[in-house]
Amino acid sequence: MPSSRVLAIVLALVLGLAEPAFANGNAERGRDLYESRCIGCHSLDANRIGPRHRGVHGRKAGSVPGFTYSPALQNSPVVWNDETLMRWLTNPQEIIPGQRMNFRVSQPQDRADIIAYLKKESGR
Amino acid sequence: MTLSSSAKPAGLVTERRAFFRSAGAAALSATAVALISGCESMAQGSMNSSSMTMADVNILNVALGLEHEAINAYQLGAESGLLQPPVLNVAVGFQSHHKEHRDALIATIRKLGGMPVAEKPKAEYAQALNAGSLRSQADVLKLAQRLERGAANAYLGVIPSFGDKGLAQVAARLAADETMHWTALTGAMAEMLPQKALTFGA
Numbered sequence: 001m002p003s004s005r006v007l008a009i010v011l012a013l014v015l016g017l018a019e020p021a022f023a024n025g026n027a028e029r030g031r032d033l034y035e036s037r038c039i040g041c042h043s044l045d046a047n048r049i050g051p052r053h054r055g056v057h058g059r060k061a062g063s064v065p066g067f068t069y070s071p072a073l074q075n076s077p078v079v080w081n082d083e084t085l086m087r088w089l090t091n092p093q094e095i096i097p098g099q100r101m102n103f104r105v106s107q108p109q110d111r112a113d114i115i116a117y118l119k120k121e122s123g124r
Numbered sequence: 125m126t127l128s129s130s131a132k133p134a135g136l137v138t139e140r141r142a143f144f145r146s147a148g149a150a151a152l153s154a155t156a157v158a159l160i161s162g163c164e165s166m167a168q169g170s171m172n173s174s175s176m177t178m179a180d181v182n183i184l185n186v187a188l189g190l191e192h193e194a195i196n197a198y199q200l201g202a203e204s205g206l207l208q209p210p211v212l213n214v215a216v217g218f219q220s221h222h223k224e225h226r227d228a229l230i231a232t233i234r235k236l237g238g239m240p241v242a243e244k245p246k247a248e249y250a251q252a253l254n255a256g257s258l259r260s261q262a263d264v265l266k267l268a269q270r271l272e273r274g275a276a277n278a279y280l281g282v283i284p285s286f287g288d289k290g291l292a293q294v295a296a297r298l299a300a301d302e303t304m305h306w307t308a309l310t311g312a313m314a315e316m317l318p319q320k321a322l323t324f325g326a
Contacts, residue, residue, distance in 0.1 A: 036323075037281065040190060040274025046252040049189040070182070093179065093285065100182040102285035103278060 025116025033114050037105065044121055050101065056080050057115070057122035061096065072098030085115045176287035181238035183282050184229055184291070187298065189241050190275055191226040195219055196249035197271055201264040204255075211261060211312065215268070218305045225298055232291075262313065269309040273324075276302035280325030299324070 041049035051064040058081065062074040076096045078084050087095040089111040092102055105111045198219035202212055230240040250256070253271075258264055279299035286292040303324060310317060 035270070036273055037277045038274070039270055040276075040278035041186070043252065046254070048252045049186060049193060091285075098179075100186055102179070102183045102186070103281040104284050105281065106284075 025112035025114070025119075027113070027116040027120040030113035030115070030117030030120075033105075033110055034117050037103075037110075038114070041103075053118055053121065055122045057082075057085070057119040057124050059122075070098060070100045072096055073100075082115055082119070085118065086111055089114065177236055178238070179285070180287050180291055181233055181236050183285060183295075184233050184236075185238065185241045186282070187279065187295070188226060188229040188233065190278060191222050191229060192241070192243040193249055193253075194222040194271060194275060195226060196243075196246050197253055197268065198222065199246065200250055200253070200255045201258070201268060204258055204264060206258060206261050206264050208261060211265070214308065214312070215264075218268070218272075218308075221301055221305070225301070232294075265309055265313055269306060269313065272302050272306040272309060275299075276306060276324055 038053070042051070042053050044054040045052050047064065047067040051067040051069075058079070061076040061078040061080060061084075062069040073096055076099075078088075078096060080088075084095065086108075088101075089103075089105040091104055092099050105114065198215050201207060201215050202219070207215060233240045253267065258267065276299045279295045279302065283292045283295050286295065307317070
């Protein structure tokens with residue numbers, strides 16, 4: 001077997017172990033997780049410490065009217081979808097350096113469930 | 125979720141009154157010293173870049189915004205006329221903890237060269253928290269319980285992002301205070317505590 005192919009397989013295995021494939025999110029569990037993890041700073045329909053979340057899935061980053069964002073977030077071209085939200089909840093600073101949230105959700109399934117809930121509440 | 129009787133919050137107050145008396149004024153300086161000592165460790169070289177320091181300042185400022193909101197939430201509850209005197213005493217006591225957190229965070233942010241985020245007008249907090257929907261003491265306690273759990277989890281969730289381990293420890297201490305509040309409020313509403321371990325954070 002060519003060494004490059006072996007390397008590709010090893011990399012795939014390592015990456016697979018480090019970050020499981022995007023799991024199907026459970027919106028019902030995501031609602032409970034949102035209530036416990038996110039409610040300290042966010043609400044679905046009100047800007048608080050963080051911006052309101054209803055409609056976040058499919059929305060451009062830094063675009064909620066009436067909320068004062070960091071320059072990094074306001075100027076970011078990121079649009080929130082399954083992939084970008086997964087990266088954001090994994091490590092916000094990695095996807096948008098200079099942002100202010102810095103809250104991390106450590107478990108991939110928890111992230112997927114929260115995203116499923118936000119997607120549902122965004123009508124998508 | 126209803127408060128089953130006025131005896132429960134009264135008991136809550138009785139158990140905690142001595143705590144508030146003994147911990148009261150001295151706690152502010154102790155908390156502030158703990159936070160600021162974290163900053164001093166940065167000045168001695170535990171931080172290796174200004175960008176990392178500013179990232180930590182950003183986290184502290186989000187925490188400060190959360191503390192501003194918590195102070196106002198308890199103020200709205202206190203002014204609602206819905207709280208019985210013993211429960212009001214506990215609410216004011218918890219609010220004083222959040223004021224201590226606020227003051228310590230402001231001092232730390234300034235020491236790091238940052239600009240502390242300003243408190244918003246109370247009316248904005250009232251609107252964002254839908255304070256107009258509060259109809260009973262149980263409603264106020266439920267709101268406080270939700271916010272305290274959210275705050276504890278918020279602090280736990282930012283710990284991995286701190287560049288300075290001293291500040292990460294401070295976040296853990298703040299989370300412990302919020303968890304203490306959540307536990308007391310949960311008891312006041314005669315709710316069961318979690319059956320499983322590790323229900324906070326993760």
